[in-house]
Amino acid sequence: MPLTLRRRMRAGLLAAASAAVIAATSPSPIPLGIGDPLFPHLGNPGYDVLAYDIALDYSGDNTAPLDAVTVLDARALTRLQRINLDFDRGTVTSVEVDGEPAAFARAGEDLVVTPDAPVEASARTRITVKHTSVPTGKNDGGWVRTGDGLVMANQADAAHRVFPCNDHPSDKAMFTFRITTRKPDLTAVASGLPIDVRTSAADGAVTAAYRTSRPMATELAQVSIGRNAVVRRTGPHGLPLRDVVRTEDRETIEPWLAKTPDHLRWMESRVGRYPFETYGVLAADVTTGFALETQTLSLFERRLFTEPRLPAWYVESIMVHELAHHWFGNSVSPRNWSDLWLSEGHATWYEALFTEDRTGRSLQERMRNAYRRSDQWRAAGGPPAAPEQPAPGRKLSLFRPVVYDGSALVLYALRAEIGQAAFDRLERSWVGEHAHGSASTADFVRLASRTAARDLTGFFQEWLYARKTPAMPGHPDWTSDAPAEAGGKAAKS
Structure with a gap:
């Protein structure tokens, strides 16, 4: 054995032993969080993830764990003796920090990593985790099994059921996906644009790589694997569009897919240029009960486009809702999950405006x-x-009517309060000033006040935080039905 190889092996063994000693003499690992009001244990303090590189190996069986390697490039915000990652469900086989073996332990839904030496404040660090990624079939997010493969549905707190991460929208990062498939009839597609496709000479396995050109929240990541066709076209300003549909559905769904360029032009006429490198529709063979604005490739149930009883205006309204999220929610992400109204209220607002514009269905009504x-x-x-x-064990119960039409109602009242011109300026300024970042309700209140040239704090305090809905500007005759439960207590959902 060459001397250099011996030294490297010895160094690795010493590093592993040192990490084990540190782990044994330090307090027991505990789950951490950034203190989100709705998900207090979600996210982790002390570092900022700059980029993820996620390699997934899919055998063709959507009930079997995928072999995976997740690499996180991060910057320490403080001195870190331990690094907590959100990760649940998969099996971890090894962890390295900056190329050296690191001790690791599970604590709640955290993977707690103890490097050989602390990571100093402001230092860049690379964490490599070898693990499995498990499609359990549970209806709680993460991997969702389709009729012929898998898709992701990570909102709100399920990305860490797929890969180790800092699972909170306030920590956005660049993503690279490398998906290996071992059957020739399978196609893998992910958020971002394709950067490479390689076929193994040894076994014919195909590895497709995709990369985002803008930062993305973990809850918005998308990987689709199945017997799919990728349909390409061009949108406004030469924007590359790609849709992913079951091969057998391509002709049936094409009339709906062909509407996307028009939807993009409509949205751009109101809030400015589309903020990402590509867009498309993923029509998956799933029954989830929802659509999802996964970044650059929105997830829809295929039956939305194949069920003849659904009216055309309704189908288009859902398509526009998810597209609108790419400005409101994807580019400008919520700082905390209690800021969700900014995402869902705006997507509902533009969905309703589009429906009125194209079908005459009254926004006012x-x-x-x-x-x-x-x-x-x-x-x-x-x-x-x-x-x-949200109710215990029912995280999606966070997505209640009050964050959809109830929050669009706030925007309707705001437009009436400050006037159409100021409202339009505010919308464009919001997605421009906070593009590709995270922003809060307080940020929106400040910008609205600046745009209207008057303090709107009192207006927003009533509309956003009061249990009783304020009077609607311009419509003193509007009334709200009393809650069914006396005293205004929240009903359990």
Whole structure:
């Protein structure tokens, strides 16, 4: 054995032994969080993830764990003796920090890594985790099994059920995906644009690589694997569009896919240029009960496009809703999950505006109906910017009516309060000033006040935090039905 190899092996063994000693003499690993009001144990303090590189090896069996390697490039915000990553469900076989073996332990839904030496504040560090990624079939997010493969649905707190990460929208990062498939009829697609495709001479396995050109929140990551066709076209300003559909559905769904360029032009006419490198529709063979704005490749149930009983205006409204999220929610992500109203309220707002513009279905009437039910929604789940925690074991119960039409109602009231011109300036300024970052309700209140040239704190305090819906500007005759439960207590969902 060459001397240099012996030295490297000895160094690795000493590093592993040293890490084990540190782990044995330090306090027991504990799960951490950044203190999100709704998900207090989500995210981790002390570092900022700059980039993820995620390699997934898919055997063709969507019930079997995938072999995976996740590499995180991060910057320490403080001196780190331990590094907590959000990760649940998979099996970890090894961890390295900057190329050296590191001790690791599980604590709740955290993977707690103890490097050989502390990572100093402001230092860059690389964490490499070899693990499995498990599609359990549970209806709680992460991997979702399709009729012929897998897709991701990570919102709100399920990305860490797929890969180790800092699973909070306030820590966005660049992503590279490398997906290996071992059957010739399978196609793998991910968020971002393709950068490489390689076929193994040894066994014919195909590895497709994708990379984002803008930062992405973990909850918005998408990987699709299945017997799919990738349909390409061009959008406004030469934007590359790609849709992913089951090969057998391609002709049936094409009339809907062909509408995306028009949807993009409509959105751009209101809030400015589309903020990402590509866009597309992923029509998956799943029954989830929702669509999802996964970045650059929005997830939809295929039946949305194949069920003849669904009216055309409704299908397009859902498509525009998920597209609008790419400005509101994807480019400008919520700082905390209690800021969700900014994402869902705006997506609902533009969905409703589009429907009125194209079909004449009245926005005012929709908002009047929302106002009538607003007090009930606030009682059932809290006001728009102070939602109650989701029910235990039912994280998706966070997505209540108050964050959709109940929050679009806030925007309707704001437009009436400050006027159409100021409102339009505010919308463009919001997605421009906070592009590719995270922003809070307080940021929106400040920008709205600056745009309107007057303090709107009192207006927003009532509309966003009160249990009773304020009077609608310009519509003193509008009334809201009383909550079914006396005292305004929130009903359990």
